[in-house]
Amino acid sequence: MTIKVSLEETVVYDEKVGRNRFFLSSLAKTTIMQLLKDKVALVTGGSRGIGAAIVQKFAEAGAQVAFTYLSSEEKAQKVADTAAQAGVQVKAYHSDASSYQQAEELVKKVLEDFGKIDILVNNAGITRDNLMLRMTEEQWDQVIHTNLKSIFNLTKHVMRPMMKTRNGSIINLSSIVGITGNAGQANYSASKAGILGFSKSIAKEMGARNIRCNAIAPGFIETDMTNELDDKTRETYLSNIPLKRLGKAEEIADVCIFLGSDLANYVSGQTISVCGGLNT
Numbered sequence: 001m002t003i004k005v006s007l008e009e010t011v012v013y014d015e016k017v018g019r020n021r022f023f024l025s026s027l028a029k030t031t032i033m034q035l036l037k038d039k040v041a042l043v044t045g046g047s048r049g050i051g052a053a054i055v056q057k058f059a060e061a062g063a064q065v066a067f068t069y070l071s072s073e074e075k076a077q078k079v080a081d082t083a084a085q086a087g088v089q090v091k092a093y094h095s096d097a098s099s100y101q102q103a104e105e106l107v108k109k110v111l112e113d114f115g116k117i118d119i120l121v122n123n124a125g126i127t128r129d130n131l132m133l134r135m136t137e138e139q140w141d142q143v144i145h146t147n148l149k150s151i152f153n154l155t156k157h158v159m160r161p162m163m164k165t166r167n168g169s170i171i172n173l174s175s176i177v178g179i180t181g182n183a184g185q186a187n188y189s190a191s192k193a194g195i196l197g198f199s200k201s202i203a204k205e206m207g208a209r210n211i212r213c214n215a216i217a218p219g220f221i222e223t224d225m226t227n228e229l230d231d232k233t234r235e236t237y238l239s240n241i242p243l244k245r246l247g248k249a250e251e252i253a254d255v256c257i258f259l260g261s262d263l264a265n266y267v268s269g270q271t272i273s274v275c276g277g278l279n280t
């Protein structure tokens with residue numbers, strides 16, 4: 001016998017096991033999947049890697065998504081087309097996150113196109129690894145501008161629109177090396193550590209306006225960034241990761257969905273390590 005107890009739940013009497021079984025209808029499953037329904041997200045660096053996974057997963061979770069790229073125009077268009085198949089508006093913008101002026105113009109355009117911004121994911125980032133003895137001023141400046149100044153640029157310009165709606169979630173991509181440091185990455189580690197201090201400060205400054213700010217510290221995730229690692233370094237990392245594998249970009253995107261959604265309404269000023277247990 002099948003009894004419909006609500007739009008979302010069906011009870012079926014299972015004769016084999018002699019008791020009722022509850023099934024969630026597809027409507028309920030859809031409701032669970034739509035954690036970001038009616039939200040508009042802006043993601044920097046969405047053309048590849050973690051950013052591309054965030055765009056796709058956000059769209060599947062019901063968000064409308066604006067995202068940026070710097071050089072990968074074709075890849076960005078593909079990401080936009082694929083994500084839009086989830087039935088939401090998705091648009092790619094060419095914008096250099098390290099430029100204050102371009103960030104200002106970007107936010108203006110996104111507001112014109114989407115009407116509001118509920119979630120900002122500061123994801124764009126680069127590495128220019130070198131030992132300190134050999135590190136050039138250019139390598140230092142490029143990493144600090146792209147990874148850290150970009151976060152100031154974007155946050156600065158989304159703050160007012162978020163204050164107007166008294167609603168906002170800012171998610172900053174740091175790294176576990178921002179917590180632990182790493183030989184050969186003084187520039188990158190410094191930028192990622194800076195992001196942690198910035199995120200906590202924004203959480204304290206903007207909490208009264210219902211704007212939350214959190215950081216995610218990924219461990220080693222399979223993307224173009226970690227494909228550059230040589231086999232020996234990769235093996236060393238793998239042996240130290242309790243879960244014995246690199247992470248997937250989608251696994252970072254899942255945590256972004258949580259932080260961007262109303263499930264995290266009381267989570268602010270935190271750093272969540274997503275690293276297979278490496279930073280424990």
Ligand SMILES: NC(=O)c1ccc[n+]([C@@H]2O[C@H](COP(=O)([O-])OP(=O)(O)OC[C@H]3O[C@@H](n4cnc5c(N)ncnc54)[C@H](OP(=O)(O)O)[C@@H]3O)[C@@H](O)[C@H]2O)c1
Nearest residue numbers: 045047048049050069070071072097124125175221223225
């Ligand atoms: N992969 C890891 O293991 C790992 C670990 C810890 C933290 N993270 C952090 O996670 C974030 C994403 O990393 P990923 O591995 O996905 O990197 P990735 O595969 O190298 O992709 C980087 C993305 O950032 C974009 N980008 C770079 N510079 C930009 C700029 N100035 N303005 C706008 N977009 C820019 C790139 O756009 P174009 O393709 O157009 O150039 C690309 O979409 C970074 O902040 C990284 O530091 C990654």
